[in-house]
Amino acid sequence: MTQAEAQAATQTAKLLVGKSALITAGGAGLGEAIALKLAAAGANVVIADISSKRGAGTVEQAEALGVAAFAVKMDVSVSQSVQEVIKQTIARFGRLDILVNNAGGTFGYTGKLADLPEELWDRTLAVNLTSIYLTSKYTIPHMLEKGGGVILNIASVAGLNGRPNEAAYCAAKGGVVQLTRALAVEYSAQNIRVNCICPSFATTRGIERIINESPDPEATRQHMLRGILVGYLADPKDIGEAALFLVSDQSRFITGVALPVDGGVSCHFAS
Ligand SMILES: NC(=O)c1ccc[n+]([C@@H]2O[C@H](COP(=O)([O-])OP(=O)(O)OC[C@H]3O[C@@H](n4cnc5c(N)ncnc54)[C@H](O)[C@@H]3O)[C@@H](O)[C@H]2O)c1
Structure with a gap:
């Protein structure tokens, strides 16, 4: 590591010291990458996941970074659990x-x-969208009492543009984008910033499984790569970097934004 890199790492390590963060579905995939990025920046983290085992795995890694962490079982679609x-x-x-x-x-x-x-429509909206209504509804009063906070939602490029065969997911993620904007309008003056990230495809274990279990894995990978200008799928850490920026004071003037972290896929017409 060069001296400049070491200096940058030290600065990053201080960004979230003294803060505590709750990450839903933090036991795997993008949630795990985001939780570890926030922990590396000094935040204490709560990993809320429907799988206690996966949550515990992320906690172990976060603790190794020197922060306090705990896992808790949660189904984001159930109000009592939230x-x-x-x-x-x-x-x-x-x-x-x-x-x-x-x-x-x-x-x-x-x-x-x-x-x-119908059940799949309901479940898709419950886990992707209604969950954010629930977590935000029960967190915002606490943030207001403490003088502010930050909410970051993980939407998708499917919330910005239509995608074939994924109507429920597109509708739910489009709702996440709009809920982000509406909450920013309602609460930014009270020091609660609200933003969302719109990823395209990242190489989570889930996405790798979809690729590898498809009849033609290479064709499936190429299909996912279509339109991604940089020519590769995201590493989950790429989403983690954007998340760290949006939850830290480095982005203090940014609220109500839907940030594509998508390798350029949403900036052009499919060719
Ligand atoms: N992976 C991608 O390429 C990609 C692309 C665009 C958007 N996204 C979005 O990013 C987010 C994370 O996706 P991922 O691919 O990392 O997820 P994933 O499928 O890897 O799952 C992550 C975790 O979610 C937990 N989980 C599932 N249902 C839950 C529930 N009801 N309550 C609490 N936890 C639950 C699982 O136990 C798992 O640990 C999602 O909102 C997804 O729509 C992902």
Whole structure:
């Protein structure tokens, strides 16, 4: 490591000291990468995941970075579960400065709307969108009491543009983008900034599984790469870097933004 790199790492390490952050679905994939990036910057982290085992895995890595961390089982789509986790976070750390609403996904469904089962529509909206209503509703009063905070939502490029065979996911993520803007309008004057990130495809274990279990993995990878100008899929750490910027004071003048972290896929027409 050069002297300049060491200096930059030290500065990054100080960005979130004294803050506490709750990351939903922080046990794997992008949530895990975001949690570890925030922990490396000094934040104490709460990993709320439906899988206790996965949550514990992230906690172990965060603790190795020298911060306090704990895992808690949570289903983001269940109000009681969300309320309990927020209470536990405040009881343990005395504050909740950063809320990262990362939970979401497609539940493996691809198909046209007329074939989409009603339960899958409901579940997709519950986990991707209603979850953010719930976590925000029960966190914001605490943030207001403490004088402010930051909310970061993980949307998708599917929330900016239509994608075939993913109507429920597109609708839910479009809702996340709009909820982000609406919350920014409602609370920025009270020192709560609200932003979202719109990733394209990142090489999480889940995405790698989809690629490897498809009949033609190379064709599937190439399909995901279509339109990504930089020519490769994101490393989850790329999303973590953007998340760290948006939750730290380095972005103090940024609120209500839907930031594509997508290798350029959303900036042009498909060719
Ligand atoms: N991976 C990508 O390429 C990509 C691209 C665009 C957007 N996103 C979005 O990023 C977010 C994270 O995606 P990922 O691919 O890292 O996820 P993932 O499929 O790797 O899952 C991450 C975690 O979510 C947990 N989880 C599932 N349901 C839950 C629930 N109801 N409550 C709490 N935890 C739950 C799982 O236990 C798992 O640990 C999602 O909102 C997704 O839509 C991901």
